[in-house]
Amino acid sequence: MIELVEVTKVFNRGRPNEFTAVDGVSLRVEPHRVTGLVGPSGSGKTTLASLIGCMARPTSGRILLDVNGSGSLSGLTFPGGEVTSLPERFLTEIRRRTFGFIFQQFHLVQGLTVLENVMLPAYPTGEPHAVLRTRALGLLEMFDMSRKAESKVEWLSGGETQRVAIARALINSPAVVIADEPTAHLDTKLAREFLDILGDLKSRGTTVIVASHDPLVVDSPIIDRIVRLRDGRVDDGAAD
Amino acid sequence: MRRWFNAQRHILELTLSALLRRRGKYLALVTVYTLVVFLLASVMFFTHALRREAATLLEGAPEIVVQRLVAGRHDLIPTAYADAIAEIRGVTSVRPALWGYYFDPIFGANYTLLVPEEFTHGPGNIAIGPGVAGASGSEVDYILPFWSSEGRLTSYTIAEILPAESELVAADLILMAAEDFRALFDIPEELATNLTVSVRNPRELPVIAAKITELLPDTRPIIRDEILRTYDSIFSWRSGLLMFILMTCVLAFIIFAWDKASGLSAEERREIGILKAIGWETSDVLQMKFWEGAVVSLSSFLIGVLAAYGHVFVGSSGLFEPVLKGWAVIYPEFRLVPFIDGYQVAVLFFLTVVPYTVSTIVPAWRAATVDPDAVMRG
Numbered sequence: 001m002i003e004l005v006e007v008t009k010v011f012n013r014g015r016p017n018e019f020t021a022v023d024g025v026s027l028r029v030e031p032h033r034v035t036g037l038v039g040p041s042g043s044g045k046t047t048l049a050s051l052i053g054c055m056a057r058p059t060s061g062r063i064l065l066d067v068n069g070s071g072s073l074s075g076l077t078f079p080g081g082e083v084t085s086l087p088e089r090f091l092t093e094i095r096r097r098t099f100g101f102i103f104q105q106f107h108l109v110q111g112l113t114v115l116e117n118v119m120l121p122a123y124p125t126g127e128p129h130a131v132l133r134t135r136a137l138g139l140l141e142m143f144d145m146s147r148k149a150e151s152k153v154e155w156l157s158g159g160e161t162q163r164v165a166i167a168r169a170l171i172n173s174p175a176v177v178i179a180d181e182p183t184a185h186l187d188t189k190l191a192r193e194f195l196d197i198l199g200d201l202k203s204r205g206t207t208v209i210v211a212s213h214d215p216l217v218v219d220s221p222i223i224d225r226i227v228r229l230r231d232g233r234v235d236d237g238a239a240d
Numbered sequence: 241m242r243r244w245f246n247a248q249r250h251i252l253e254l255t256l257s258a259l260l261r262r263r264g265k266y267l268a269l270v271t272v273y274t275l276v277v278f279l280l281a282s283v284m285f286f287t288h289a290l291r292r293e294a295a296t297l298l299e300g301a302p303e304i305v306v307q308r309l310v311a312g313r314h315d316l317i318p319t320a321y322a323d324a325i326a327e328i329r330g331v332t333s334v335r336p337a338l339w340g341y342y343f344d345p346i347f348g349a350n351y352t353l354l355v356p357e358e359f360t361h362g363p364g365n366i367a368i369g370p371g372v373a374g375a376s377g378s379e380v381d382y383i384l385p386f387w388s389s390e391g392r393l394t395s396y397t398i399a400e401i402l403p404a405e406s407e408l409v410a411a412d413l414i415l416m417a418a419e420d421f422r423a424l425f426d427i428p429e430e431l432a433t434n435l436t437v438s439v440r441n442p443r444e445l446p447v448i449a450a451k452i453t454e455l456l457p458d459t460r461p462i463i464r465d466e467i468l469r470t471y472d473s474i475f476s477w478r479s480g481l482l483m484f485i486l487m488t489c490v491l492a493f494i495i496f497a498w499d500k501a502s503g504l505s506a507e508e509r510r511e512i513g514i515l516k517a518i519g520w521e522t523s524d525v526l527q528m529k530f531w532e533g534a535v536v537s538l539s540s541f542l543i544g545v546l547a548a549y550g551h552v553f554v555g556s557s558g559l560f561e562p563v564l565k566g567w568a569v570i571y572p573e574f575r576l577v578p579f580i581d582g583y584q585v586a587v588l589f590f591l592t593v594v595p596y597t598v599s600t601i602v603p604a605w606r607a608a609t610v611d612p613d614a615v616m617r618g
Contacts, residue, residue, distance in 0.1 A: 051613075092516075112261075116254070120518060
């Protein structure tokens with residue numbers, strides 16, 4: 001379970017362009033379910049998703065992670081499961097072991113092959129190359145992309161790019177997958193295909209957090225819970 | 241430990257593929273880098289081998305050479321002086337030496353003519369250095385003509401071509417009998433070019449030299465170590481001059497390399513952001529950049545040093561001949577005995593590889609310490 005207590009994130013603090021992206025959000029994300037962070041542009045969805053994914057530290061408030069239900073995360077233990085004050089090294093380790101990210105622009109590394117891109121997040125873990133390769137090929141097989149394993153990513157179509165990005169997010173077998181506006185650059189058919197994949201991940205026990213304002217995602221039956229955000233706060237009246 | 245090696249292997253693989261992806265940028269960099277290392281290493285190898293060669297040759301030279309000075313100029317010395325010097329305690333032998341230079345108008349070359357202690361080929365014959373043989377197209381049994389100081393043409397038969405063990409000194413050498421030398425330059429029997437003195441105890445050299453000056457005030461004794469020092473300072477001075485010129489190249493390279501290495505392109509920044517976002521630590525990114533710098537600088541260093549080795553020891557140091565070899569014109573196949581000073585190579589390594597590698601890491605460190613959520617927001 002992931003719990004946020006009065007989390008606030010302020011950018012450019014003390015400067016004239018200071019602004020509060022997330023303002024006192026308290027939230028519980030249930031495991032093995034799909035949670036949608038929904039709201040208009042600038043409502044703080046992406047910032048909240050990056051705070052949950054240990055990509056940034058909150059300005060104030062606490063974030064507690066307890067993915068295995070034992071105060072530990074994939075073998076890493078920390079007091080009370082609180083990640084807010086952990087040094088960057090530990091945050092990176094947690095991020096790598098616990099979270100898989102699917103970005104709005106997918107952010108694949110140009111010039112590398114599909115297979116290399118999928119293996120990329122696992123490179124610093126020092127896993128033997130053969131093991132890593134087998135797992136990456138398995139993921140590509142799952143998304144029907146094995147025939148493109150050796151292709152450069154810049155040659156891929158939009159749908160193929162999306163599937164490679166998902167495969168990359170899953171390479172370290174994360175307990176939580178965070179997707180930020182994943183359907184923003186996809187047509188309806190590909191967006192539905194993506195939602196099917198999310199449903200599949202949920203059925204395998206993965207916790208999924210999707211930040212989106214796409215009605216196709218918001219109204220999808222695979223979303224178990226919707227957290228509506230506005231101006232950096234949880235819009236209580238509208239929370240489902 | 242194994243995990244660490246695996247991680248390094250993966251990071252290195254990614255680095256190599258990044259280098260291949262941006263091969264235009266790196267090819268230009270490696271080319272300039274290699275050229276600078278090549279030039280610096282060439283000067284280093286060349287001057288060191290040259291100095292060592294001169295030192296090796298001089299080891300066999302007499303301990304003291306006594307010259308006669310007339311009005312501050314080197315003049316022929318009476319052989320009778322030898323008897324006076326032989327009387328000094330500690331001197332084992334004194335021998336008159338005959339040597340000089342001859343300008344050959346046909347080939348436009350200067351030869352060094354020398355009468356060795358023992359010349360086995362007898363009068364009328366000469367032994368010539370490989371440089372002389374090459375320049376004049378001569379072989380054994382050919383005849384080489386000389387103009388004597390009286391204007392007469394005298395020919396000598398080539399009895400031997402000297403081995404090319406030390407071409408620097410032997411290249412323009414011609415060995416001949418004392419009678420022929422005296423006849424050619426019209427030097428009477430009682431005069432010699434200088435006297436060579438052997439001493440029992442090398443520690444007594446300065447004392448004996450002082451005694452010679454005292455006994456024969458018109459002479460100048462030259463101790464072997466002084467000759468060595470002169471050679472040393474000449475080569476050091478010349479290589480220093482060349483190094484100074486090269487420093488301008490090095491400076492230009494440093495500016496070029498700094499610009500190339502420190503300026504991360506927008507694409508590279510984006511890539512670092514992605515790597516951070518998908519779970520790479522700052523140290524992983526820095527390791528990648530370290531490998532990048534190390535691959536570029538090490539390969540340039542190795543290619544540069546190997547090319548310099550080839551240039552100096554296999555080729556004939558073509559680029560430096562005019563600057564470092566002096567006035568003689570006969571050096572068609574100049575090959576030095578390979579000699580590498582580990583200390584100097586290490587200095588070159590630390591002056592080229594280390595600064596470059598560091599210069600690639602600093603900007604990456606700046607880019608890698610940004611919050612990974614920049615990628616999410618950007």
